[in-house]
Amino acid sequence: xxxxxxxxxxxxxxxxxxxxxxxxxxxxxxxxxxxxxxxxxxxxxxxxxxxxxxxxxxxxxxxxxxxxxxxxxxxxxxxxxxxxxxxxxxxxxxxxxxxxxxxxxxxxxxxxxxxxxxxxxxxxxxxxxxxxxxxxxxxxxxxxxxxxxxxxxxxxxxxxxxxxxxxxxxxxxxxxxxxxxxxxxxxxxxxxxxxxxxxxxxxxxxxxxxxxxxxxxxxxxxxxxxxxxxxxxxxxxxxxxxxxxxxxxxxxxxxxxxxxxxxxxxxxxxxxxxxxxxxxxxxxxxxx
Amino acid sequence: xxxxxxxxxxxxxxxxxxxxxxxxxxxxxxxxxxxxxxxxxxxxxxxxxxxxxxxxxxxxxxxxxxxxxxxxxxxxxxxxxxxxxxxxxxxxxxxxxxxxxxxxxxxxxxxxxxxxxxxxxxxxxxxxxxxxxxxxxxxxxxxxxxxxxxxxxxxxxxxxxxxxxxxxxxxxxxxxxxxxxxxxxxxxxxxxxxxxxxxxxxxxxxxxxxxxxxxxxxxxxxxxxxxxxxxxxxxxxxxxxxxxxxxxxxxxxxxxxxxxxxxxxxxxxxxxxxxxxxxxxxxxxxxxxxxxxxxxxxxxxxxxxxxxxxxxxxxxxxxxxxxxxxxxxxxxxxxxxxxxxxxxxxxxxxxxxxxxxxxxxxxxxxxxxxxxxxxxxxxxxxxxxxxxxxxxxxxxxxxxxxxxxxxxxxxxxxxxxxxxxxxxxxxxxxxxxxxxxxxxxxxxxxxxxxxxxxxxxxxxxxxxxxxxxxxxx
Numbered sequence: 001x002x003x004x005x006x007x008x009x010x011x012x013x014x015x016x017x018x019x020x021x022x023x024x025x026x027x028x029x030x031x032x033x034x035x036x037x038x039x040x041x042x043x044x045x046x047x048x049x050x051x052x053x054x055x056x057x058x059x060x061x062x063x064x065x066x067x068x069x070x071x072x073x074x075x076x077x078x079x080x081x082x083x084x085x086x087x088x089x090x091x092x093x094x095x096x097x098x099x100x101x102x103x104x105x106x107x108x109x110x111x112x113x114x115x116x117x118x119x120x121x122x123x124x125x126x127x128x129x130x131x132x133x134x135x136x137x138x139x140x141x142x143x144x145x146x147x148x149x150x151x152x153x154x155x156x157x158x159x160x161x162x163x164x165x166x167x168x169x170x171x172x173x174x175x176x177x178x179x180x181x182x183x184x185x186x187x188x189x190x191x192x193x194x195x196x197x198x199x200x201x202x203x204x205x206x207x208x209x210x211x212x213x214x215x216x217x218x219x220x221x222x223x224x225x226x227x228x229x230x231x232x233x234x235x236x237x238x239x240x241x242x243x244x245x246x247x248x249x250x251x252x253x254x255x256x257x258x259x260x261x262x263x264x265x266x267x268x269x270x271x272x273x274x275x276x277x278x279x280x281x282x283x284x285x286x287x288x
Numbered sequence: 289x290x291x292x293x294x295x296x297x298x299x300x301x302x303x304x305x306x307x308x309x310x311x312x313x314x315x316x317x318x319x320x321x322x323x324x325x326x327x328x329x330x331x332x333x334x335x336x337x338x339x340x341x342x343x344x345x346x347x348x349x350x351x352x353x354x355x356x357x358x359x360x361x362x363x364x365x366x367x368x369x370x371x372x373x374x375x376x377x378x379x380x381x382x383x384x385x386x387x388x389x390x391x392x393x394x395x396x397x398x399x400x401x402x403x404x405x406x407x408x409x410x411x412x413x414x415x416x417x418x419x420x421x422x423x424x425x426x427x428x429x430x431x432x433x434x435x436x437x438x439x440x441x442x443x444x445x446x447x448x449x450x451x452x453x454x455x456x457x458x459x460x461x462x463x464x465x466x467x468x469x470x471x472x473x474x475x476x477x478x479x480x481x482x483x484x485x486x487x488x489x490x491x492x493x494x495x496x497x498x499x500x501x502x503x504x505x506x507x508x509x510x511x512x513x514x515x516x517x518x519x520x521x522x523x524x525x526x527x528x529x530x531x532x533x534x535x536x537x538x539x540x541x542x543x544x545x546x547x548x549x550x551x552x553x554x555x556x557x558x559x560x561x562x563x564x565x566x567x568x569x570x571x572x573x574x575x576x577x578x579x580x581x582x583x584x585x586x587x588x589x590x591x592x593x594x595x596x597x598x599x600x601x602x603x604x605x606x607x608x609x610x611x612x613x614x615x616x617x618x619x620x621x622x623x624x625x626x627x628x629x630x631x632x633x634x635x636x637x638x639x640x641x642x643x644x645x646x647x648x649x650x651x652x653x654x655x656x657x658x659x660x661x662x663x664x665x666x667x668x669x670x671x672x673x674x675x676x677x678x679x680x681x682x683x684x685x686x687x688x689x690x691x692x693x694x695x696x697x698x699x700x701x702x703x704x705x706x707x708x709x710x711x712x713x714x715x716x717x718x719x720x721x722x723x724x725x726x727x728x729x730x731x732x733x734x735x736x737x738x739x740x741x742x743x744x745x746x747x748x749x750x751x752x753x754x755x756x757x758x759x760x761x
Contacts, residue, residue: 112728192728195727195728195729202697203697205693205697206690206693206694209689209690209693210690213686213689213690216682216686217683220679221549221550222549222560223560223562223672224488224551224558224560224562224672224673224674225488225676226676226679226682227479229322229327229366231323234319234322235320235323237319238316238320238323241312241313241315241316241319242313242316244312245309245312245313248305248308248309248312249309251305252305252306252309255309270320
């Protein structure tokens with residue numbers, strides 16, 4: 001089981017790296033084609049270049065789906081072997097983060113038929129998987145504080161959904177900043193990017209709230225207090241507050257658009273800080 | 289009426305979303321500072337000389353910034369007045385906004401205008417117009433059924449030559465914002481209740497065989513029967529557990545095992561496994577051979593150099609403070625060899641060292657005129673004792689928060705208006721429209737709804753429609 005998990009991880013990694021490459025070719029190609037069409041005054045989608053690009057994009061999607069399936073398999077086999085959810089150390093957590101970012105990305109690609117977002121979200125996944133290769137991957141027995149299967153699984157599963165959603169929102173926000181005047185023909189319209197960012201936060205914000213609440217429930221059981229201002233706890237509160245700020249900012253005139261995209265980028269910074277916070281600061285989440 | 293002006297501007301100040309945003313971002317920054325900078329423990333803050341020593345250590349880390357951070361109280365963010373003021377302002381802001389919006393939300397949910405004018409149907413962001421080959425009444429009935437099948441609640445209103453329809457879905461979700469915002473207020477109330485009527489004791493140490501009072505008006509005491517720690521073959525810990533007996537006013541009321549993730553409670557007071565360590569069972573007799581001390585001394589602290597476990601007890605009649613120092617763990621310890629205890633006696637009033645000797649297990653030595661015996665090693669458990677009557681309120685609030693967010697984000701309220709007008713030729717003009725943001729998924733919703741109504745009216749091809757979105761991919 002452990003070996004199968006490692007093999008499927010490598011397969012997922014390879015598929016994802018290739019997918020990212022093809023997404024990049026697709027995006028650069030679309031850009032070139034857009035220029036071309038301006039010159040001819042014709043439409044590029046009917047040209048042979050256009051259809052070739054379309055199939056590159058389709059293959060990229062298929063590869064991403066494959067990477068997602070392999071990664072799901074890798075995490076599942078590992079969970080079976082370990083006897084608990086694959087969320088107990090940085091290796092497992094990084095894979096889960098990568099998985100969640102992929103899941104959220106694929107959802108938005110299907111929902112909005114848009115591939116450009118991959119250029120920003122998939123590198124987050126690839127980065128997490130690369131990081132996973134640098135930390136020990138062997139399965140360790142759980143230390144006493146983590147021996148609560150139900151809470152461990154739900155608390156962390158909800159956390160990685162939030163992280164994946166915030167990664168997607170980050171991707172949309174960065175693209176938005178490039179596209180805020182709708183001046184780049186090969187990028188999606190700014191309004192749509194703004195909406196994707198908002199939709200992703202609508203997934204991530206409640207998930208983060210639930211993560212914090214479940215963490216508090218668990219802390220109350222394990223440590224006797226629901227809140228200890230532990231660094232990871234506090235950092236997750238900061239993250240949640242920033243996205244709360246973002247949700248409120250959207251209803252204020254003048255904050256929608258550029259400034260709220262700025263908050264999304266700041267929020268993702270806070271997300272990464274929350275994710276790695278235990279490595280820098282130790283504290284109660286210092287499990288490795 | 290300057291009073292009204294002042295009250296009015298205070299009200300406007302507290303009801304603005306901009307204030308909410310500013311406060312949220314300020315609190316986020318404060319919390320971030322509290323995460324990034326070392327926070328002085330409560331016991332250190334309470335003692336000014338301990339705090340000075342703490343600051344000195346902090347200076348080696350933060351250098352010249354130490355004084356700046358200290359002046360801004362950034363080493364104790366979460367307990368400062370200004371942090372509480374920020375939280376208080378946010379609470380006032382939440383309550384004021386909630387009151388301010390109540391009427392509008394109530395009207396939108398329960399007293400909506402069901403009949404819209406022609407201008408609305410022509411200029412709404414999403415609108416569509418169709419011609420049905422049937423009388424207006426029949427068209428309205430079909431449209432009503434189509435909307436019902438899409439799980440909308442439909443209200444119809446007949447008038448001269450026209451029938452107006454209003455349909456909505458998830459209207460109660462408008463109150464989700466109340467659940468999640470007021471849950472924050474309830475959470476704060478819960479922390480206040482816990483702070484006033486609850487207590488936490490992080491260092492409740494009981495040695496094996498000993499019984500200790502919890503105090504704080506609980507009337508409880510705890511006996512540690514046995515402490516056990518288990519490890520995996522590779523070394524990491526597997527289980528820590530304390531077998532304890534709880535007494536209420538001297539009578540045994542509960543007996544059981546406390547382990548990590550499995551606390552034990554009695555009458556609202558709960559006991560959690562927190563830490564453990566070794567104790568030295570010490571025995572002291574005076575010149576006449578009378579036992580003046582016999583107890584298990586927990587070596588629950590560390591010596592000043594942070595290397596050896598240390599514990600202490602007092603002999604007030606002899607004006608002595610006795611410190612027991614255990615061997616350094618890991619490597620060999622030249623000062624306290626493994627299996628031995630170092631006993632240091634200080635004059636209690638002056639704090640000067642009287643004598644210091646090493647004792648092996650079972651050995652008795654004459655120290656300061658007393659015969660001191662290191663009987664044997666034993667263990668203690670460090671429990672955390674907590675009583676928090678606010679915690680139930682916090683869980684209720686947490687539930688409301690999640691419910692409110694789910695209502696707002698996953699069951700967003702939707703509304704649509706329709707009008708069916710009789711035409712002289714016996715056909716009906718059907719218009720549908722909705723107020724909505726420019727939004728891809730709302731555009732898709734409207735398109736679906738339009739499609740349903742169109743099919744219900746038996747119209748083959750699509751009529752003139754101004755639905756936006758959907759094409760901006």
